Amino acid sequence: MRYILAALRTNLLSAFEYRTSFLTQVFGMMINDSLWVSFWVLYFERFPVLNGWTRDDLLVLWAIITFSFGIAFGLFAQALRLSELITQGQLDYYLALPKNVLLQILLGQVRPSNLGDLFFGPILLAIFVPMTWAKWGLFLLGGTLGAVVYLAFFVMAGSLAFFLGSSEGIASGIGNALIHFSTYPTRIFDGWTRVLLFTLIPAGFIAEIPVDLVRSFEFRDLALLIVAAIGFSGLAVAVFNRGLARYESGNLMSLRS
Amino acid sequence: MTAAANAPLAISVRGLTKEFSRVKKTGSFFKRMSPFSGIVENFVALKGIDLDVVRGESLAFIGPNGAGKSTTIKILTGILHPTAGEASVLGLTPWKDREKLAFRIGSVFGQKSQLWLHLPATDTFELLSRVYELDRARYRTRRNQLIELFEIGDYADVPVRKLSLGQRMRCEIAASLLHEPEVLFLDEPTIGLDPVAKASIRDLIRNANREAGVTVFLTSHDAGDIEQLCRRTVIVNQGQIVFDGSTNALRRDALTKKEIDLKLTASIESFEPMTGVEVLKAKGYGLKLSVDTKTTGIDRVVGELLRRYEVEDIAIVSPPLEEIIATIYRGGSR
Numbered sequence: 001m002r003y004i005l006a007a008l009r010t011n012l013l014s015a016f017e018y019r020t021s022f023l024t025q026v027f028g029m030m031i032n033d034s035l036w037v038s039f040w041v042l043y044f045e046r047f048p049v050l051n052g053w054t055r056d057d058l059l060v061l062w063a064i065i066t067f068s069f070g071i072a073f074g075l076f077a078q079a080l081r082l083s084e085l086i087t088q089g090q091l092d093y094y095l096a097l098p099k100n101v102l103l104q105i106l107l108g109q110v111r112p113s114n115l116g117d118l119f120f121g122p123i124l125l126a127i128f129v130p131m132t133w134a135k136w137g138l139f140l141l142g143g144t145l146g147a148v149v150y151l152a153f154f155v156m157a158g159s160l161a162f163f164l165g166s167s168e169g170i171a172s173g174i175g176n177a178l179i180h181f182s183t184y185p186t187r188i189f190d191g192w193t194r195v196l197l198f199t200l201i202p203a204g205f206i207a208e209i210p211v212d213l214v215r216s217f218e219f220r221d222l223a224l225l226i227v228a229a230i231g232f233s234g235l236a237v238a239v240f241n242r243g244l245a246r247y248e249s250g251n252l253m254s255l256r257s
Numbered sequence: 258m259t260a261a262a263n264a265p266l267a268i269s270v271r272g273l274t275k276e277f278s279r280v281k282k283t284g285s286f287f288k289r290m291s292p293f294s295g296i297v298e299n300f301v302a303l304k305g306i307d308l309d310v311v312r313g314e315s316l317a318f319i320g321p322n323g324a325g326k327s328t329t330i331k332i333l334t335g336i337l338h339p340t341a342g343e344a345s346v347l348g349l350t351p352w353k354d355r356e357k358l359a360f361r362i363g364s365v366f367g368q369k370s371q372l373w374l375h376l377p378a379t380d381t382f383e384l385l386s387r388v389y390e391l392d393r394a395r396y397r398t399r400r401n402q403l404i405e406l407f408e409i410g411d412y413a414d415v416p417v418r419k420l421s422l423g424q425r426m427r428c429e430i431a432a433s434l435l436h437e438p439e440v441l442f443l444d445e446p447t448i449g450l451d452p453v454a455k456a457s458i459r460d461l462i463r464n465a466n467r468e469a470g471v472t473v474f475l476t477s478h479d480a481g482d483i484e485q486l487c488r489r490t491v492i493v494n495q496g497q498i499v500f501d502g503s504t505n506a507l508r509r510d511a512l513t514k515k516e517i518d519l520k521l522t523a524s525i526e527s528f529e530p531m532t533g534v535e536v537l538k539a540k541g542y543g544l545k546l547s548v549d550t551k552t553t554g555i556d557r558v559v560g561e562l563l564r565r566y567e568v569e570d571i572a573i574v575s576p577p578l579e580e581i582i583a584t585i586y587r588g589g590s591r
């Protein structure tokens with residue numbers, strides 16, 4: 001835990017070295033998120049109910065996904081670069097240190113723009129949605145578990161580089177599919193698409209179930225979400241470790257930033 | 258030369274082999290765009306290396322580009338898995354006990370920095386103290402000791418991006434010694450440094466070895482690093498050990514040539530022969546000589562040159578490693 005806090009401290013200090021850029025990115029992302037939410041608010045003014053979802057449900061969805069995304073890729077931003085790091089042989093630094101390699105990679109960088117997402121979610125809820133303390137607790141828990149699913153999925157996608165070589169395009173493509181699907185109320189989909197959203201592209205565990213938890217808590221939903229987060233992370237760790245044995249290093253000159 | 262019998266070993270390697278598969282691509286644009294283009298071939302980077310290093314030893318592990326030096330270091334630090342063979346570092350198998358081993362070894366890769374570019378070196382020290390789970394009091398004492406010893410106090414709190422290469426390398430080595438490692442792996446630690454910075458880095462490595470008893474495993478392209486730092490030298494070429502002996506023996510048998518590069522104030526017409534000196538190049542104001550130090554002292558040659566000519570600039574360098582290896586092959590001084 002001390003290592004995790006020290007790594008986050010170092011990352012934040014490094015990112016904050018260029019303060020204007022840091023703050024511009026944080027606030028820029030919050031404005032970007034606001035525009036997306038405004039679009040949905042306008043939609044719900046015209047069509048107040050969509051497959052049982054109201055404006056407030058949509059606001060909770062956006063609060064949760066931006067919060068999850070902010071944790072996953074604001075604080076553990078190198079998950080987005082995993083494929084590139086593997087292809088360019090840049091894991092040497094982490095392999096030379098006495099800590100879990102995957103944990104070190106994930107803790108290797110913070111991304112200010114995604115920290116904007118992290119702050120946006122709670123602010124959105126605090127301003128526009130009536131919340132109880134219990135709902136705040138469920139929001140934090142659901143958002144955190146959603147972040148775990150995000151990270152696990154991106155680790156699996158990035159680890160493809162161990163097996164396929166340069167696969168940044170593939171990792172980014174399937175990663176974007178997950179992000180894209182998780183920004184919609186997944187109940188608008190049915191049939192095989194819903195199966196897909198709880199298996200291959202697990203947006204349902206990031207968007208739908210955490211929102212359901214905040215809307216009307218059911219223990220079954222929480223258990224399902226916990227099992228999914230543990231299952232996907234276990235799978236991600238297994239895939240990463242399997243790939244790591246195939247790692248071939250490289251000779252690219254590099255500096256930590 | 259092999260490690261002394263019964264002496265405690267820091268590193269022991271038997272039949273270490275590493276193969277990489279690589280694809281060769283040739284032919285026209287359309288041929289290379291075909292999914293079936295390219296010939297996959299196995300490239301053997303290490304061909305069954307055997308090596309023992311005694312605790313406290315300073316070993317130079319050298320060779321030309323692509324010889325297998327970095328691959329060996331990466332296997333010994335647990336970064337790469339070998340294809341075959343055994344290795345033990347401080348009694349641990351690097352690729353199986355990577356985390357345990359990492360607490361006891363340090364590594365410096367001249368081309369890969371462990372310092373955070375936008376932060377002062379002290380911030381990296383702080384993070385490393387958590388990585389190595391150092392006791393706070395012990396960490397502070399050690400950090401202050403290293404800052405003083407490495408004379409980096411003036412710039413330890415300046416962002417690394419604003420440091421010169423030599424200053425950065427001092428901080429890199431200090432960072433690698435923070436947890437008091439028993440073995441220090443150095444991969445090209447003096448690459449790109451000017452002569453003054455090189456000398457100072459060599460002093461620091463020498464002190465770590467001789468005063469703190471750290472086992473030093475060094476790879477370098479610079480014959481100067483080897484001569485000044487290591488008592489034993491292993492030369493690797495094309496994945497095989499071609500020389501394993503004392504650096505003194507290497508100096509006697511193979512490092513017998515020095516090159517003198519002169520820039521004169523006037524154009525040179527002719528060069529009057531000197532014993533043990535061969536003219537490599539004489540053109541305009543430039544004169545490049547090779548000196549056989551077995552036959553004549555470098556000081557005598559320089560003295561004579563300064564007496565004969567008005568010299569604007571002078572540089573004395575060791576011949577490249579490729580030439581040393583060729584000498585070993587010719588002389589068979591294995």
